[in-house]
Amino acid sequence: MGGHAFSEVLLPGTPAFVAERYATLAERARTRDFGLLTQDVVILDTETTGLSSQENELIEIAAARLSAGGISERFDAFVHPTGLIPPEIMELTGITNADVAHAPSAREAVAMLADFVGGCPVVAHNASFDRAFVEAVPGGAEVSELWIDSLALSRIALPRLSSHKLAFMAEVFGCAAVSHRAVDDVDALAGVWPILLTALGDLPDGLTRALADMHPEVAWSYRPIFSFLAQEAVAEAPFSLIEARARVLEAGPTPQHVDVDELPALNVPTRDEIEAAFAPGGLVAAMYPEYEPRPEQVAMALEVRDALATGTHRVVEAGTGVGKSVAYLVPLALTAKRNNVTVGVATKSNNLADQLMFHELPRLARELPDGLAFTALKGYDHYPCLRKLERLRRSTAEIKTNRDPADTLTAIAVIYAYVAQSPEGDLDALGIRWRSVDRASLTTGSRECARRLCPFFPDKCLVHGARRRAAHADVVVTNHSLLFRNVQADGKILPPIRIWAVDEAHGIEAEARRQWAVTVSAEEVRALFERLGNDKTGSLGRLLSEVASSDAATLFMGLLAKANASVQRASVVVADVFDRARDLARAAREHGFDSTNVWVSPEVRATSEWTELALAGRVAIDALDQADKNLKAAVETLGGERPEWVVDLADIERRLGEALAGLKLIIDGEDERYVYSVQVNQRLRAGGEALSAERIDIGSVFAERWYPEMRSLIFASATLSVSDDFAHFNHAIGLDELPPGSSRALHLDSSYDFDRNMAVVVTGDLPDPRNRDAYLRALERLLVDVHRAMGGSVLTLFTNRRDMEELYERVEPTLAREGLSLACQTRQSSARRLRERFIAEKDSSLFALKAFWEGFDASGETLRCVVIPKLPFSRPTDPLSCERDRREKGAWGRYVLPEAVLELKQAAGRLIRSSSDTGVLVLADSRLVSKGYGKKFLGSLPTGAYQRLEASQVGRYLELWRKSHE
Numbered sequence: 031m032g033g034h035a036f037s038e039v040l041l042p043g044t045p046a047f048v049a050e051r052y053a054t055l056a057e058r059a060r061t062r063d064f065g066l067l068t069q070d071v072v073i074l075d076t077e078t079t080g081l082s083s084q085e086n087e088l089i090e091i092a093a094a095r096l097s098a099g100g101i102s103e104r105f106d107a108f109v110h111p112t113g114l115i116p117p118e119i120m121e122l123t124g125i126t127n128a129d130v131a132h133a134p135s136a137r138e139a140v141a142m143l144a145d146f147v148g149g150c151p152v153v154a155h156n157a158s159f160d161r162a163f164v165e166a167v168p169g170g171a172e173v174s175e176l177w178i179d180s181l182a183l184s185r186i187a188l189p190r191l192s193s194h195k196l197a198f199m200a201e202v203f204g205c206a207a208v209s210h211r212a213v214d215d216v217d218a219l220a221g222v223w224p225i226l227l228t229a230l231g232d233l234p235d236g237l238t239r240a241l242a243d244m245h246p247e248v249a250w251s252y253r254p255i256f257s258f259l260a261q262e263a264v265a266e267a268p269f270s271l272i273e274a275r276a277r278v279l280e281a282g283p284t285p286q287h288v289d290v291d292e293l294p295a296l297n298v299p300t301r302d303e304i305e306a307a308f309a310p311g312g313l314v315a316a317m318y319p320e321y322e323p324r325p326e327q328v329a330m331a332l333e334v335r336d337a338l339a340t341g342t343h344r345v346v347e348a349g350t351g352v353g354k355s356v357a358y359l360v361p362l363a364l365t366a367k368r369n370n371v372t373v374g375v376a377t378k379s380n381n382l383a384d385q386l387m388f389h390e391l392p393r394l395a396r397e398l399p400d401g402l403a404f405t406a407l408k409g410y411d412h413y414p415c416l417r418k419l420e421r422l423r424r425s426t427a428e429i430k431t432n433r434d435p436a437d438t439l440t441a442i443a444v445i446y447a448y449v450a451q452s453p454e455g456d457l458d459a460l461g462i463r464w465r466s467v468d469r470a471s472l473t474t475g476s477r478e479c480a481r482r483l484c485p486f487f488p489d490k491c492l493v494h495g496a497r498r499r500a501a502h503a504d505v506v507v508t509n510h511s512l513l514f515r516n517v518q519a520d521g522k523i524l525p526p527i528r529i530w531a532v533d534e535a536h537g538i539e540a541e542a543r544r545q546w547a548v549t550v551s552a553e554e555v556r557a558l559f560e561r562l563g564n565d566k567t568g569s570l571g572r573l574l575s576e577v578a579s580s581d582a583a584t585l586f587m588g589l590l591a592k593a594n595a596s597v598q599r600a601s602v603v604v605a606d607v608f609d610r611a612r613d614l615a616r617a618a619r620e621h622g623f624d625s626t627n628v629w630v631s632p633e634v635r636a637t638s639e640w641t642e643l644a645l646a647g648r649v650a651i652d653a654l655d656q657a658d659k660n661l662k663a664a665v666e667t668l669g670g671e672r673p674e675w676v677v678d679l680a681d682i683e684r685r686l687g688e689a690l691a692g693l694k695l696i697i698d699g700e701d702e703r704y705v706y707s708v709q710v711n712q713r714l715r716a717g718g719e720a721l722s723a724e725r726i727d728i729g730s731v732f733a734e735r736w737y738p739e740m741r742s743l744i745f746a747s748a749t750l751s752v753s754d755d756f757a758h759f760n761h762a763i764g765l766d767e768l769p770p771g772s773s774r775a776l777h778l779d780s781s782y783d784f785d786r787n788m789a790v791v792v793t794g795d796l797p798d799p800r801n802r803d804a805y806l807r808a809l810e811r812l813l814v815d816v817h818r819a820m821g822g823s824v825l826t827l828f829t830n831r832r833d834m835e836e837l838y839e840r841v842e843p844t845l846a847r848e849g850l851s852l853a854c855q856t857r858q859s860s861a862r863r864l865r866e867r868f869i870a871e872k873d874s875s876l877f878a879l880k881a882f883w884e885g886f887d888a889s890g891e892t893l894r895c896v897v898i899p900k901l902p903f904s905r906p907t908d909p910l911s912c913e914r915d916r917r918e919k920g921a922w923g924r925y926v927l928p929e930a931v932l933e934l935k936q937a938a939g940r941l942i943r944s945s946s947d948t949g950v951l952v953l954a955d956s957r958l959v960s961k962g963y964g965k966k967f968l969g970s971l972p973t974g975a976y977q978r979l980e981a982s983q984v985g986r987y988l989e990l991w992r993k994s995h996e
Contacts (some may be wrong), residue, residue, distance in 0.1 A: 092212035191901025236269030729764025815985030822873030
């Protein structure tokens with residue numbers, strides 16, 4: 031693959047010198063001698079009946095022994111499982127039940143494998159998967175003590191490659207093809223292995239030695255590889271991260287863009303130009319060879335263009351399949367290029383942001399005559415802190431983790447390789463095992479950042495460098511949370527971007543409320559006091575040790591001793607506040623299944639429990655105020671002598687000051703802009719308490735502080751209207767406070783045929799959910815019938831954990847006896863893994879909560895039925911709802927009802943994700959037909975028709991539907 035073509039498989043923005051090295055890897059690997067790294071090393075792959083080593087089994091094991099000349103010996107064996115191979119696995123692998131009928135048992139096959147491997151190092155792609163299956167078999171632990179994961183190693187070797195899947199790398203570098211058969215995958219990995227070693231040798235001078243030498247006390251499977259490569263290096267110089275960052279940033283940014291407000295007029299593409307871009311043979315057709323013009327997409331693009339031309343705002347409800355991302359990107363990008371300005375796109379989910387950054391924007395950049403500069407901006411904790419990275423690598427202290435410290439060393443290596451080849455980027459796509467790795471050891475917060483005291487500040491730092499480079503970009507992609515933190519910070523976080531497309535806009539009011547909430551939690555306050563420590567530990571202990579040799583030691587130690595005394599007192603009295611908060615929650619009438627959320631109403635403030643809490647709060651306020659003053663004095667005095675001494679202490683002092691201000695606000699409760707509440711996690715005996723103040727009216731803040739600074743805002747989502755009425759959304763985000771003509775709202779129908787592809791069933795005879803016992807008994811029978819009739823591929827979305835877990839305990843055993851698999855989103859389960867399993871096993875079903883109500887895509891046969899047992903109303907005791915009820919007549923109908931309608935629309939949207947998808951939506955809440963407001967829900971669904979059935983008839987209806995769609 032040539033250098034030019036090779037750039038297409040790399041991440042956008044890869045420096046030319048890195049791309050040139052990647053392009054020659056395969057050729058150079060053929061002539062490199064890696065000695066022991068390619069001798070007596072065993073490449074291994076397995077095929078299994080599923081993803082779980084606890085629930086599934088091996089069906090094939092393949093391995094190959096490497097020698098200097100390549101593969102010298104092979105091993106390949108089918109494995110006889112105890113059960114039948116699932117049909118989807120047979121289709122994927124081509125391995126049939128007949129193939130394994132007379133194969134050795136797993137125990138026999140693994141014993142044969144152990145003899146073949148002979149204790150040599152084993153290399154496998156995603157080795158933890160293969161190792162788990164092998165070692166789940168008796169005797170499997172004897173196969174090898176050293177397993178090397180080529181997937182993780184490829185992220186170190188090739189950080190700029192757009193994918194690290196084995197099939198992708200094998201194709202890119204001209205190795206044997208992957209086929210979902212173990213023997214073929216082994217051949218592919220055997221070809222990729224020397225390429226990875228060659229790429230590791232290309233790392234900056236001294237880096238392989240630095241990685242090999244870090245934390246020698248940790249058993250790390252990659253250490254021998256880096257040690258060998260370091261020994262092979264010629265005249266190796268000590269590694270310098272500063273020099274590596276300078277090399278990768280040599281090209282430098284383009285000139286900074288201008289502020290829209292500085293332009294006399296905005297040069298916007300004409301309507302004819304937009305229509306031409308979306309016409310056959312136009313810009314969008316060049317981006318997507320199979321593109322077919324959609325009237326709804328063109329209409330949206332024209333509306334965005336008109337908003338830019340007139341300096342007004344748009345609210346666009348675009349149904350599934352319209353292609354709204356491209357509809358707003360094209361006019362935004364063309365406007366940015368013509369005017370040398372920066373435009374922004376804000377998304378709720380990382381999935382959409384990644385889709386824009388790695389798919390839509392690169393395609394658009396490739397087809398525009400002068401290209402397109404684009405970048406992503408995220409919060410501080412999404413970027414590695416290079417100062418902390420260096421400190422952690424060099425540290426002799428024990429690595430902070432509850433799991434395998436080797437995962438932290440792998441994370442360090444991945445980050446070093448990535449930042450040495452990447453002008454910009456973040457941690458999200460690096461494949462780091464954050465369950466094992468302490469994120470705080472590798473990232474920083476805005477207040478913790480050392481800034482001018484850091485040797486990488488500003489340009490070499492990925493956080494500050496990204497923000498500087500954003501000012502030179504045509505398009506900046508960020509998330510809702512960072513956008514609204516920028517509003518709160520009066521525009522000091524992001525560049526002066528005055529044109530935004532706010533995608534997934536249905537959630538922005540709630541996100542802004544979360545970002546602007548004032549919360550004082552036991553966990554965060556305790557963490558601050560732990561960081562402060564005392565005269566022997568933490569920041570205070572370190573400083574007392576460091577200033578001892580200073581000329582002003584007596585003054586400094588006196589200040590620190592005074593600060594320490596006030597900090598110790600404050601930590602004790604603040605703890606009493608949270609004890610009183612737990613007492614208040616215990617006295618509350620309403621308790622949630624997991625937690626209690628108490629609305630601090632005027633009536634609650636009159637109780638004895640609140641009186642005790644407020645008294646403890648005022649004592650804590652005085653103690654925190656004294657501690658804050660003493661810490662501030664220490665920071666100012668010591669910082670004048672040695673600024674680097676007080677970086678950590680200054681951050682803690684600022685955070686303690688914020689906790690003090692927050693506690694004052696909540697205890698006083700006089701600011702009418704807020705609703706006040708107390709939260710207690712009932713699953714913890716202590717430590718799960720928090721006091722909160724949330725802004726009630728988000729729209730007025732937008733209207734006062736955000737909109738005056740903006741030229742055009744495009745709010746887009748598939749769910750913004752209630753029965754074709756945008757009044758709720760416009761009020762929620764304050765557009766109704768702007769002068770007439772400032773904004774326009776429109777609905778664009780989906781490009782999919784919902785009336786043909788989606789059936790809606792409403793059960794009209796289930797008991798009212800408030801009659802819990804009768805409701806759950808009836809719902810249990812209904813859920814069993816639905817799963818039986820559909821044969822799996824059912825997603826049931828619950829509004830509360832208690833109902834979900836109780837029904838799972840009732841329903842799962844019944845379905846299991848009939849061979850139907852049902853999973854549940856328990857507290858211990860990973861939402862990501864549940865998603866992956868649901869998508870991979872097309873006949874599986876899932877009980878899930880909020881994380882799956884939106885943003886979950888499972889097209890095709892994977893998802894054929896969505897069940898919603900209960901309308902998603904907020905809890906009657908929700909503090910915001912209660913406060914609104916106290917202040918406004920009819921608040922329930924104005925806020926709670928439309929928010930529930932929009933949430934139901936989001937959940938229903940999980941069902942049809944492509945033009946060929948078909949499915950059934952089962953609504954099991956009888957209030958849809960027994961209450962007048964039911965029409966609001968039904969009238970907002972993408973299809974107008976629905977079947978009202980008795981619960982006992984639903985199973986039969988689904989059986990007939992299924993037969994007619996297979």
